[in-house]
Amino acid sequence: MQIIELLTPHYEAAWLPWAVQYFFLAGMATGAALLAALCAWAPAGGPLRRLLPVAVLTLAVSVIAAPVSLLADLHQPARFWHFYAHFTPWSWMSVGALLLPVFVTLGIALCASWWLGRVGWMRALAPLLVLSALSITFYTGAEMMVVRARPLWHTLWVPVNLALTGWLATVGAAFVLERFLPAGLRPGAAALQRLRGLGLLLAAALAAVALAWVLAGLRGDSPSFDAALRLWRDFPVWRLTMLGSAVFGAAVLGALLRGRRRLDAPGYTLVLGVGLAASAWAFRWALFMGVQGVPKFGAGLYLYHMPLGGDGLLGMLGVAGLCVALVAMAGWALELFPARQGHAA
Template identity: 85%
Template sequence: MQIIELLTPHYEAAWLPWAVQYFFLVGVATGAAILAALCAWGKDGGTLQRLLPVAVLTLAVSAIAAPVSLLADLHQPARFWHFYVHFTPWSWMSVGALLLPVFVTLSVAMCAAWWLGKTGWMRLLAPLLVLSALTISVYTGAEMMVVRSRPLWNTLWVPVNLALTGWLATVGAAFVLERFLPAALRPGAEALQTLRAMGLALAGALLVVALAWAASGLGGDSPSFNAALRLWNDFPVWRLTMIGSAIGGAAVLGALLRGRHRLQAKGYTLVLGLGLAAAAWAFRWALFMGVQGVPKFGAGLYLYHMPLGGDGLLGMVGVAGLCVALVGLASWALELFPARSAPAARAA
């Protein structure tokens, strides 16, 4: 009997934790952009306009922090220039290099228009901002979807899931950040209930997408589902991850459902918001870092050991610190220049 031994080389992870931070923050930013645009067209003094300050704050923080994570993921920020001098239209990363600056510029312009109390400017920018946010959602999802060597990524369900979880994280971030607004700009109970309803709608959409993905897989039309089944059957670590994800998703949905009479409870919105954001972040960690632990060819599982330096834990802490600093700066500016926030408060 002849025994053939197959050896698979251990490759380092191509997508580092910086990518997880970028895809998370840019997902939050696109959701905040759509929410801010929707609120800008809301009825004067209505529920949507009362959500405008927190939508703008969420947009400002995420739209500024996301490109920082992207540049860090490129290792050498000067590489970003190569996308322009050597443009390759068949590469989604190269296309994204054109789309992202447009989105960031429109986001900053929307925040500036709110700061100046220019409701007309906001309404003019709103459709452009929504269109730009959708292009970012498409490009970020397509960056993963086009990787044919990873069947779990190579499906249209990936861009949809990234968009929906990113927008759900926007709801979570808004629940957290509204606590840092001056009292005159906080949305109030009715507006928070509207935000909760948006979270429920997004959670319901995610559930429908998951069922549709499973149905297409059982029907033999989704190699991605077959790849997920392989992970479930062959790797106990992934089995625990999937079970944990299901339990986490059920907990988040339960918290949203029970939140109708608890949003005014002390600390409830903070816990709920952090839970929503953490669930979206964990989904990206499993999708990026966990999938790369499975060899493209051969058997086995590469357990990723996160470094403590800039490419790992320190980088993640740095991004979190940047977001905290941006929130603190915005809160300080609103408190220091109350006259600047007065027009926005009246409009909201």
């Protein structure tokens, strides 16, 4: 009997945790942009208009922190210039280098318009910001979908799921950040219920997309479903990850459903918001870091060991610290200029 041993070389992860932070913050920023644009056009004094301050705060934090994560993921920030000096229109990275600065500029402009109390400016910027946010949503999803060597990425379901989970993270961040607003700018119970309704709508859409993905896979029309089945069947680590994701997702959905009577309970919105944001982040971690642990060719599973330095834990803590610093600066500015608190609408 002849024994043949097959060896598969181990490759380092091409996309580091910086990419997880960037796609998480970019998804949150697009959701905040859409929410801020919706609130800007809502009737004055209504529940949606009362959400405008927290939508602006969420947009300001995420639209500033996201590009920082992207530059860090490039390892050498000067590489960003290469996208302009050597433009390649067939590369989504190169196209994104044009789309992202436009989105960041429009997002900061809308935040500045709210700060100055210029409702007319906000309403003029809102349609442009919506179009720009949708372009970022499409580009970030397409950047993963074009990788044919990864069946779990090379599918239309990936950009759809990235968009919906990113917008759910926006709802979660809004639940958390509204607690840091001055009393005159906090949304109130009716507005928070409207925010909960948006979260339920997004969760229902995400469940419908998951069901459609399963049905397409059972019909044999989705190679990504076949790849997921292989991970479930052959790798206990992935089986545990999928089960944990399902249980955590059901818990978050249950918290949203129970929020109709419990949003005024102390700490409930904080736990709910952190849960929504954490589930969106965990989805990206599994999608980026977990999938890269599966060899493109051959058998086996590479378990990723996160480094403690700038390419791993320290970098993630740095991004979290940047977001906390931005929230603190915004709170300080609102306290320093208390007259702005009268412009919640």
